[in-house]
Amino acid sequence: MLVHMNIYSLIKKNAGFEPYLETIAHKQHRQALTRLRLSAHILPIEKGRHLGIPREKRYCILCNTQEIGSEIHILSQCKNSIMQRWRNEMVTAAITHNHELVKLSPADQIIYLTLGHDSSTSALMGKYSYDTLELHELPWHMRGRGAVAYLSILNWI
Ligand SMILES: [Zn+2]
Numbered sequence: 496m497l498v499h500m501n502i503y504s505l506i507k508k509n510a511g512f513e514p515y516l517e518t519i520a521h522k523q524h525r526q527a528l529t530r531l532r533l534s535a536h537i538l539p540i541e542k543g544r545h546l547g548i549p550r551e552k553r554y555c556i557l558c559n560t561q562e563i564g565s566e567i568h569i570l571s572q573c574k575n576s577i578m579q580r581w582r583n584e585m586v587t588a589a590i591t592h593n594h595e596l597v598k599l600s601p602a603d604q605i606i607y608l609t610l611g612h613d614s615s616t617s618a619l620m621g622k623y624s625y626d627t628l629e630l631h632e633l634p635w636h637m638r639g640r641g642a643v644a645y646l647s648i649l650n651w652i
Pocket residue numbers: 555556557558559560562568569572573574575
């Protein structure tokens with residue numbers, strides 16, 4: 496089932512030339528997308544593994560739904576208000592570059608964008624990846640609506 500798949504297992508099938516490495520000019524954004532693609536990140540699904548937390552208890556730290564904090568949940572399904580806003584903005588902008596995206600489900604849109612094969616949208620996905628990872632670094636009380644103001648002060652968004 497898709498929600499139990501790790502993004503890397505999907506990405507792996509598409510290994511080879513990585514156009515996004517050339518099309519995302521912003522180094523930190525490029526690195527963030529690479530981290531997500533390789534599961535080399537601090538989202539709960541990976542962080543919990545390092546902490547020895549059983550997989551079914553590696554909950555998302557951005558919403559109260561007790562969903563597993565996997566890449567797919569956080570990037571395409573999480574109900575955190577900031578994530579919803581960033582996701583809507585990113586996907587809306589991506590669709591203006593590639594209208595074919597409207598034909599995909601929200602989860603498939605994110606998977607497609609994570610593949611980084613589309614040079615017109617990879618910069619958008621790079622920034623979204625970076626912001627998502629940064630949001631996880633904030634103290635828990637800053638991950639809600641206050642996060643936008645806080646991150647703005649730090650020039651992260
Ligand atoms: Zn969530």
